[in-house]
Amino acid sequence: MIWRSVVGKLSVTILLLVLVVLTVLTILLTQFFENFYDNQAREQLTKMADRLVLIMENDENKEEAIRITSEMAEAYSMSIMIIDENQESFITPNSFSDAPYIPVSVFSDNEQLSSVVDEGKKIYINDDFPVLSKGNESAHTMIIYGEPYKTGNGKGGVYVYQSIENITKTTNHTKYLIFLAAGIAIILTIIFAFFLSTRITAPLRKMREAATSVAKGEFDMKVPILTHDEIGELGMTFNRMGRQLKNNITALNQEKEQLTSILSSMADGVITFDRKMKILVTNPPADRFLQAFYYESGMKSEVKGTVPIAVTQLFQQVVSLESEQMTEIDIQGRSWVIVMTPLYDHSVIRGAVAVLRDMTEERRMDKLREDFVANVSHELKTPIAMLQGYSEAIVDDVAESEEEKKELAGIILDESKRMGRLVNELLDLARLEAGHMKLHYTLLAIPPFAERIVRKFQGPAKDRDIQLTLEISGIRNEMEIDPDRIEQVLTNLIDNAIRHTSHGGFVRLTIESSEMAVKFFIKDNGSGIKEEDLPFVFERFYKGDKARTRGKSGGTGLGLAIARNIVEAHGGQINVHSKNNEGTTFSFVIPRTVK
Structure with a gap:
């Protein structure tokens, strides 16, 4: 966890750096002070010995000089031994303090020590020697410096020595102070490193929190600027980045919404x-x-x-x-x-x-155009051929009598009227589909209007032995419609029902009136419409009986298409339900809302 934190990394790095520096410094200082005290002790011993040699060689009052020098040596925790060539000492250590001293015999018995007097050598020895201290003899590590001297009466040696324990105590005390200072420095370093790391990384933690918020979509999050250094500049840059990111995200969202709206509306x-x-x-x-x-x-x-x-x-x-x-x-x-x-x-x-x-509608329209041209051509072909044929018969005097000529002229008149009806119906259908047909609304009483239409078809119905009936029910028997156009719809539907109902059948017109609308039902028990033809009954030139001849009894196939457009122009709907050989029911609804 420490290495996953900037504070931890920085604190540990600073602490390790200080530890390494303090460790190296402590080792160097320890060695320095050890050598320093050793050199200092040797230098003091040498100076003291040189002074005693001068006293022994030149001073007339040797005893007083030696006493003063011995007191000085005692102040520095040193001991002095002066031995002549006869192995007799000039100073008895007992005359001084209780400081430890080396017996005289040791100086004469030790080969190195005795070489000072015998051979006139200067020596410096750091070794263990028997030492008397308060009447007890024990081995101590001593530093001994020996230097020969010469007088007119003979020669001898001056020995100045000191226990290593004094130097060790001084060195240990110095080490203690060094380690104490190092420990205090480490503690202060830990506190300083943690404080410094926390202070330095506080803005970074704020930036991390802000970055987390930005990652969650909170682009209004800002980093507080606590300093004006590089971290402060980083915080300002982060805030600018957040604002720019918010603007970019907003622009992207707007473009995305715009693109989505465009795609959805296409x-x-x-x-x-x-x-x-x-x-x-x-x-x-x-x-x-x-x-x-x-x-x-x-x-x-x-x-x-x-x-x-x-x-x-x-x-x-x-x-x-x-x-x-x-x-x-x-x-x-x-x-x-x-x-x-x-x-x-x-x-x-x-x-x-x-x-x-x-492209379904386009393909359907293409097919309708093709069918329209084909149907119109087919519808016009027969009457034109008949007009042409009977006209040629009259011109060529094929009809000899006046009656025959009148009969041919009557056929020509009927075919011309048929062509006129076809053209008028095409024009009506075109105006209705284009919305150019203007309806003339009139407040009309439903019962007499319906009875008049039914009476109009009673003759053809009796000729075919078909029972034509009318049923009217409802609370309001008046409505505002274009009576001529609604009569055209009912006439077309009743005529179709009679023509497709066999002898002995029935055709029934039912009208249901309510506050909201008027419903018309034209039901018969005739031949019906095949299921596959039902979706196309309101198309142009549709004829349920494909084998029906196109004589006087045959329609143009535009009646239902015109009826649908008239009903829809009134804001209504027209539907058909039929089963083959079981009958057909056409129904349409006209709302009472005045257009």
């Missing part, structure tokens, strides 16, 4: 693929396309990322050819044109975008 479907053909983005029309594909393929709607094989092949062509490709597929009875374009990441293709356009 009439065309859009699907974006990545390099592996994984679906990234879709819009509602594209979702409907995929749902239709899932339904047709028998897959659950939860299955994501699956597209038709034609789309997969189109994607492969786009990636391999690196160009826009197009195809058209049919799903659930609807035609889709798919245009796919590659997406680039610099010069590398990173995916593709497919635009799907539902």
Whole structure:
């Protein structure tokens, strides 16, 4: 955990650095003071010995001089021994304090010590010697400096010595002070390092908290600026970065919302693929396309990322050819044109975008135009041929009698009227579909209006032995409509019902009136309409009986299309329910809201 914290790392680094420096410094100081005290002791012993040699060689009052010098040596915890060539000492240590001293015999018995007097050598010895202290003899490590002297009466040696324990005590005391200072320095370093690290890293911790908040989406989080150094500048830079990041995120969100709105409002479907053909983005029309594909393929709607094989092949062509490709597929009875374009990441293709356009209505309109031209041509072909044929018969005097000529002229008149009706109905249908047909609303009483229409068809119904009845129910029997147009709808529906009902059948007009709307039902028990023809009954030129001749009893196939447009112009709806050979029921609803 320490190495995962900046405070810990910085504190430990400073502490280790100080420890290394103090350790090296302590070792150097210890060695220095050990050598220093050893050299100092040797220097003091040498100076003291030189002084005694001068006294022995030149001073007439030797005893007084030696006494004064001995007192000085005692002040420095030194002992003096002066021995002549006869191995007799000039100073008896007992005359001084109780300081430890080396017996005279040791100086004469030791080869190195005796060489001072015998051979005139200067010696410096650091060794263990027997020492008398308060009447007790024990071994001590002593530093002894010996120097020879010469007088007119003979020669001898001056020995100045000191116990190593004094130097050791001084050295140990110095070491103690060094270690104490080092310990205090370490403690102060720990406190200073922690304080310094905490102070330095406090802004960093604030920045870490702010960075965590920014990572969570809280872009308003700011770092407090506590200092004006590099860390303070880092904090100001972080705050600027946060503001800039917030602005960029806001701009990206706005662009994303704008793109989402554009995609959602598009009439065309859009699907974006990545390099592996994984679906990234879709819009509602594209979702409907995929749902239709899932339904047709028998897959659950939860299955994501699956597209038709034609789309997969189109994607492969786009990636391999690196160009826009197009195809058209049919799903659930609807035609889709798919245009796919590659997406680039610099010069590398990173995916593709497919635009799907539902061309069902266009295809239907194309078919309607083709059917319209074909049906109009077919509808006009027969009367034109008849007009041409009978006109030529009259011109060529084929009809000899006046009656035959009148009969031919009557046929020509009927066919011309039929052509006129066809043209008028086409014009009415065109005006209704374009919204140019103006309705003339009138407050109309429903019962007499309906009775008049039913009476109009009683003759044809009796001729076919069909029972035509009227039923009216409801609380309000008045409504505001365009009576001519509604009569046109009812006339067309009742006429169709009578013509498609066999002898002995029935046709019933039922009107139900309420506060909100008026409902009309035209029911028969005739031949009915096949199930596959039901979706097309309100199309132009639809005829349920495909084998019906186009004579006087045959219609133009525009009546139901005109009826639907008239009802919708009144704000209503028209429907049909039928079973083959069981009868048909047409119904339409006209709301009471005045248009």
